[in-house]
Each structure stands twice: as C-alpha cells, then as structure tokens.
Amino acid sequence: MKLIKLDAIDSTNEFLKGLSNKQELDNFTVVITEKQTKGKGQMGAVWDSEAGKNLIVSVFIKDPLLNLDQIYNLNVAIAVAVVSVLESYNIPQLSIKWPNDIMSYNFKIGGILIENSLKSDGTISSVVGLGLNINQTNFENLPKASSLAVICKAQFDKEQIFFDVIEKVKQNIDLVKEQPEVLWLKYADRLFKKGVPMPFKNTSDKNFMGIIQGVSALGKLQVLLEDDSVSEFAIKEIQMLY
Known part of the structure; x- marks a missing residue:
C-alpha cells in the first residue's frame, strides 16, 4: 500500500483521479486527509466533515472486477468491509442504507x-472514497448525522480504524472475484430497513408505501409495492422517508 497523507484537500477522490490520469499508480494507492473542503457523496451531494476528527480516505483499486456487469459487486464489497470493521469495535445497530x-x-x-x-x-480501475465520522461530536444542522464518538460516548483510534478498513477492503476485493455471493449475503443481511413498511417519495414528489426486498445485481433497490408488485429503482429515482 502506498500512502499519501495530506493536511487538507478539496476532494481525495478528485486528487486520486487526477493522479491516476498523470501516472501509473500502484494498486491500493491511498490518499488520506485531515480536512476536505469539497467532499462529495452520491450524485454530487455534499459531504461535510470537521477537521482532524474523521476518517477521510480514497483508495485506488486496479481491476477489481471481471466485467462491467459486476460493477455493483464493488459497492457491496466496500460497504460490507466497513460494516465488518465497525462490528469488531462493537458499534451498535449497524446497517447499510442503499446504496x-x-x-x-x-x-x-x-x-x-x-x-x-x-x-x-x-480493464476497469476504481477510486473508492470513504468518509467515516469517528470523533466529531458537533452535527449542527445535520439531524440525521452522527459519529462513533456520539453513539458510543467514547473516543476512537482513527488511525487503527483506517488500517483495519484497508485490510478488510483488500480481503473483500479478493472475494469479489472468487465468492461474490458471500459478500452479497452479508450486504442483504445488513440492508437498512429491509422487510419494514416504509414511506418513500418518487421523482414526481409523490409519496407511497413500500417494503424493501433487496438490491438487484445491477444495484437497483427492489421494493414491494401496495399492489404486491416489486419495482426496481435506480439512485435518485426514489427517496426513503425515515
């Protein structure tokens, strides 16, 4: 693992993507920073983080997949890796909220x-960005956000969690090619609100009830509707109201 440490950067993902365009990177080249000024989430959502308190990291992975049809396997592998590590720290009531x-x-x-x-x-290469709230305790104007410190009322060793996550990611990348079904079972078992009647909102701002059944091989959320049909939704086609 080649490790690049930065005090501050606009986005670790953008930095690592730019680096990969300029030079040949070693597999599992990692960029970690104490402060990210323009962090982003799915579909351009903003990811804000207090300096020095959280884990902000991006990992370059060469050829993690056999073909494009398996692209969501990587999402599954990374999410399961993170949750598995946090389970080892006894973080309570962990789950993966799709995606x-x-x-x-x-x-x-x-x-x-x-x-x-x-x-x-x-060939496919991937830049995997992870933001994990560890020791931050102030989440003003972020009512749905929290951290390990807030939930467990304790401080955590950010560096140790980082190394544990990277090691588990490496193990799961091997499983992606050898036994992806093992990862999918763990992902499905930890899916947030699976099997629970939930209100949702679609792109037309229409609210409806549904029950999460699982996630398709292509990464779409499978929801049982009130007419007993199962529909699949892509990212941003559906919003869970919880």
Missing part, C-alpha cells in the same frame, strides 16, 4: 463514493 451509506440506528455515520474508469483495453 452506500453506513448507518448506526437511524443515523448516518459514513458514506462511500465509488468512481469507476473503463480503459480502452477493457
């Missing part, structure tokens, strides 16, 4: 952003 939020109880404690690049020779 890539890490939850404790009903609070978001982490987010994952994966950006894939398909090269002309057919």
Whole structure:
C-alpha cells in the first residue's frame, strides 16, 4: 500500500483521479486527509466533515472486477468491509442504507463514493472514497448525522480504524472475484430497513408505501409495492422517508 497523507484537500477522490490520469499508480494507492473542503457523496451531494476528527480516505483499486456487469459487486464489497470493521469495535445497530451509506440506528455515520474508469483495453480501475465520522461530536444542522464518538460516548483510534478498513477492503476485493455471493449475503443481511413498511417519495414528489426486498445485481433497490408488485429503482429515482 502506498500512502499519501495530506493536511487538507478539496476532494481525495478528485486528487486520486487526477493522479491516476498523470501516472501509473500502484494498486491500493491511498490518499488520506485531515480536512476536505469539497467532499462529495452520491450524485454530487455534499459531504461535510470537521477537521482532524474523521476518517477521510480514497483508495485506488486496479481491476477489481471481471466485467462491467459486476460493477455493483464493488459497492457491496466496500460497504460490507466497513460494516465488518465497525462490528469488531462493537458499534451498535449497524446497517447499510442503499446504496452506500453506513448507518448506526437511524443515523448516518459514513458514506462511500465509488468512481469507476473503463480503459480502452477493457480493464476497469476504481477510486473508492470513504468518509467515516469517528470523533466529531458537533452535527449542527445535520439531524440525521452522527459519529462513533456520539453513539458510543467514547473516543476512537482513527488511525487503527483506517488500517483495519484497508485490510478488510483488500480481503473483500479478493472475494469479489472468487465468492461474490458471500459478500452479497452479508450486504442483504445488513440492508437498512429491509422487510419494514416504509414511506418513500418518487421523482414526481409523490409519496407511497413500500417494503424493501433487496438490491438487484445491477444495484437497483427492489421494493414491494401496495399492489404486491416489486419495482426496481435506480439512485435518485426514489427517496426513503425515515
């Protein structure tokens, strides 16, 4: 693992993508920073973080997938890796909110952003960004956000969690190619609000009730509707109201 430490950066994902465009990077090149000024989440959402308190990291992964049809396997592998590490620290009520939020109880404690690049020779490289709230305690104007410190009323070793996460990510990347079904079972078992009647909102701002059944191989959320049909929704086609 090649580790690049920065005091502050606009976005670790953008920095790592720019670096990969300029030079050949070692597999599992990692960028970590104490402060991110323009952090982002899924579909351009803003990820804000207090300096020095949280884990802000991006990882460059070469050829994590056999083909594009398996692209969501990488999301599954990373989310399961993070939750597995946090389970080892006895963080309570952990789950994965589709597609890539890490939850404790009903609070978001982490987010994952994966950006894939398909090269002309057919190979795929990925930049995996992870923001994990560890020791931050102030979440003013963020009622659905929390951290390990707030939830467990204790401080955590940010560096140790970082190394544990990277090690588990490496193990899960191996499983992506060898036994992806193992990761999918763990992902499905930890899916936030699975099997629970929930209100949702669609792109037309129409509210409706549904029950999460799972996630398709292509990463779409499968929801049982009131007419007993199951519909699949892509990112930003549906919003969970919780």
